[in-house]
Amino acid sequence: MSKFDERIGRAPGDGKKPDIEPPSPGPALGSDPFEALNDGDPLEEWLDAAERLLKGKTASGASQESAAAGAGAAVREFPHTPPVVDLDEEPALSEIELPPPAGVLERMLDANARRRLEALAEDLPAEGSYDHFGLSAKAVRSAFPLLYTLYRLYFRVRSEGHQHIPSDGAAVLVANHGGLLPFDGAMAAVDIFLHTDPPRLARAIVDLWAGTLPFVNVFFARVGQVIGTHENFTALLGEGNLVLTFPEGIDGIRKPINQRYQLQHFHVGFVEHALRAQAPIVPFAILGSDDQAPILYDVKPLARWLGLPVAPITPTFPWFGPLGLLPYPVNYRIVYGEPIQLHERFEPDAAEDARLVHELSAQVRRTVQRLVDRSR
């Protein structure tokens, strides 16, 4: 064996190594090569399975279905050619014709919510594909009815000031944060979706830590939440999205009960991005989130040891196990304030001025605090 052969890891007389085993015959002639596809996202498969269970199908029936799908008998269309939509003839919400509800999840929605979901479909990636941040239309459709039920029946959300939410273009929505688990973000996103015309899907910025959590990281991405890196924030605003951000970050959700509704230190990144993208900042207050899981004490050494941001003691946790972390059924109230039009006063390069950015961030923080205090 020559030294050269030895270096490239080839046996003597081996000749040319194939990369993998020989391929099977090519596509059948005369057909669309992508007519069939039977592999899906595991999260979507689980959601399908959950819906089947809710429908009351037997496990054996479901397994027969999946076996048939595996054999290629039941396959869905390859998704990447979106239907042509005539934008000039976009129907108003009330004109959208609804087919009868398809499954249990759809039955949880009223006609208005279903119409909004239909209207939103045009802005979502085609079925079976994902946007830059991992959003899947199917996951949104499956998760929305559950969140809507929480919104309507569990947290009984009331809101005001929707006229301040821009109906198009990029904007940064800034709110207070609280309540251990981020239900405030979810309720705000549902509220925005239900009160904008045309309906808009707000993309919430989540902490890096959420990206390290198994299952949570996939679920968040599929329903439109985005990890808070500079590139992601820039891209979201560049695409004209409503970006929902909680500049208190983890400090907001772990504040103890004696600091409820007192805003913590604001991170300043949202101001930089709003300036660069010349997008307005819409401050808003969420009331109720700080009452959903009041933290009596945060055992910080334990949190550090476990690598968690917080090790809370609440009236129900750890006494009732993981169930004790579930939020109490408090009333939510969301109040939107007037947009702060930074772009009317500053050029994009103002984002380089650290002192100005800090001052603007503090100004937004004071505005949100005032909204919270006034609305309580």
Place this chain on the structure above:
Amino acid sequence: MRNVLVTHSDEPLGRRVVKLLWHDERIGNIFALGADAAPRAFDTFRAGDPPRFAYARIDLARHRPMSDFFHSSQFRELEIDTVIHVPQHGVASEGLPLAGNVSSRAGEARLVLEHALATRSIRSLVVVGSAFVYRLAPGNANHLSESSELDLGPDPAPGLRPWIDCDMLFHGEIGNPRLRVALLRLPTVVASGGYVYLHPGLAGRAGPRLRPLGFDPLCAVISDKDAARAVQAAIHSDAAGAFNLSGREAIPLSVLGRWTRRPCLPVPGLLLRAAGAGLGRLLGNPLRDLLDGPHLRYGFTLDTSRAERELGFQPQYRIGLARTGDGGLRLETARA
């Protein structure tokens, strides 16, 4: 009319590039280099009088053969003005031993760059790089631009270190006024039949892989045909710099694994980490990263607006499963 030199043309991407350039009327002579004998697909290219195609077998990591080649009469006769460096990416590159701390992939890159700089006739250098050089923040999908941070930590995955070294070598010459350097950063490259290149967790032979349970990173993918088209666009453009490239699709790792006959079996992360640490201590670091590397947890998509703007590159090929003549399904790429 450009006369081009293509390195590692015996590997899948290099072969695809040569085939595309052969049919490009704006390309004159093509000199292909490879570590192995010339692929049979090149036989038809040798026809013509005078022939506009030549092939040489050469070890790019060794200084003497490289120097001899760049000073050879054959090289001079073909009047090469553009070098396309395609680093090793096939199965043969997996077992590359390290010489000191420098892999042969980085050694090759250094020699190619050195000779491209020293040869007066060469005006452009187009390099195929990997987008896995970026540092990944936690999260299922991070959108990365060319200005995103590279993974310059002290302990990157061993499979990625040579790509990072190559990237930095060529990136250092991007401002060179004499030599235009276009560095193309490709995500996972897939080809018809289920071939997959560059992804640290899926590269190599078909077969099952392990991935941490609860993580299913989104993988940007590009077809090998689009990758070759991007190289072609970079040759004909005057733009210099680093360019992210990507296809139309982004696919979760689990789906990509199934499509490419490398099913990724989910295993609890703690178990994987423990097994990786134990085996890593016995056999070395590569196993740890193979079992629990960041690319098995966190995914990325690429901002390709710069390549669209400056190279005029738009992906044209769809990637998906197609039914084959024998009734099975296999990964296929087809023009949209």
